Amino acid sequence: MGRLFSVKMRSSKGGAHLCGAEAIVDESSISKAVYSFVKRALSSKRGIPDFVNLKVEAVKQEPIYSPLLPVFHVSQPLREVLVKLFKLASIPPSLGLSFYSLLLKGPSPTGGVMRGALIVEVPSGKRLEPDKFKGVRASCLGITSRALGELKEKAGKFYTDRLKDALVLTSKICSYPGVLGELCVSDDPDYTTGYFSIPKIGYFRLFNLKPYGLSKGGRVIFVSRNLEVPPFIDYLKNSPFIGSSFPGYYFELPFR
Numbered sequence: 001m002g003r004l005f006s007v008k009m010r011s012s013k014g015g016a017h018l019c020g021a022e023a024i025v026d027e028s029s030i031s032k033a034v035y036s037f038v039k040r041a042l043s044s045k046r047g048i049p050d051f052v053n054l055k056v057e058a059v060k061q062e063p064i065y066s067p068l069l070p071v072f073h074v075s076q077p078l079r080e081v082l083v084k085l086f087k088l089a090s091i092p093p094s095l096g097l098s099f100y101s102l103l104l105k106g107p108s109p110t111g112g113v114m115r116g117a118l119i120v121e122v123p124s125g126k127r128l129e130p131d132k133f134k135g136v137r138a139s140c141l142g143i144t145s146r147a148l149g150e151l152k153e154k155a156g157k158f159y160t161d162r163l164k165d166a167l168v169l170t171s172k173i174c175s176y177p178g179v180l181g182e183l184c185v186s187d188d189p190d191y192t193t194g195y196f197s198i199p200k201i202g203y204f205r206l207f208n209l210k211p212y213g214l215s216k217g218g219r220v221i222f223v224s225r226n227l228e229v230p231p232f233i234d235y236l237k238n239s240p241f242i243g244s245s246f247p248g249y250y251f252e253l254p255f256r
């Protein structure tokens with residue numbers, strides 16, 4: 001294996017964000033990643049971009065190689081499951097549900113969507129992200145070809161690139177000590193599937209999380225009171241994280 005490179009793409013139109021993608025790849029795979037990201041930018045359902053930014057950068061820190069979280073495909077009633085999941089993550093359900101509602105309204109102070117995630121202290125509900133308009137973005141994400149193969153094989157017809165990207169992102173977030181869980185509602189109006197994930201337990205894939213056509217959404221990272229925010233943000237932004245194996249895609253929940 002050669003040197004590792006981070007490849008990032010973001011596209012926009014008239015200044016508004018359209019889509020983004022990133023990967024950590026071996027130097028021999030840079031052109032393939034660049035090609036597939038340009039293709040993705042040009043085929044975004046949200047329109048043809050007038051700006052595509054591509055960044056290719058050598059990875060300077062030693063990456064963290066870690067197993068991805070297992071995925072649980074949830075078919076039980078949404079609210080009931082959310083309450084159980086919040087309890088399992090030691091998050092008061094009323095707090096969890098209030099942030100779920102906030103994501104559906106638009107979590108930025110103007111009622112719009114944010115580029116990054118909220119960080120919410122449990123149980124106070126205090127928002128800890130320094131910029132309430134932008135939130136905090138997690139970056140420097142990759143997956144080994146072995147883990148990707150396992151994910152594709154185990155998820156079968158339920159595999160999508162979105163699932164892969166979200167699973168790597170949340171596995172990184174949930175690997176940090178003091179994180180209790182993460183809730184994601186996509187801001188894509190056509191995409192109503194999201195997840196709640198819990199460290200060491202799993203990624204719960206939730207369907208019909210929002211009404212079809214709604215362009216609101218976001219991510220909330222719930223953390224315990226003693227978590228120090230600046231090193232956590234530095235970890236989210238800068239520590240290279242590579243998913244190295246995938247435990248399984250399950251249709252039964254690990255609780256009743």
Ligand code: AMP
Pocket residue numbers: 113114115116117135136137138139169184185186187188217218219
């Ligand atoms: P998406 O799942 O791409 O529709 O994103 C849903 C929401 O998650 C966005 O509105 C952002 O607020 C947030 N988000 C997207 N990408 C990231 C990221 N890399 N790190 C943190 N938050 C993100």
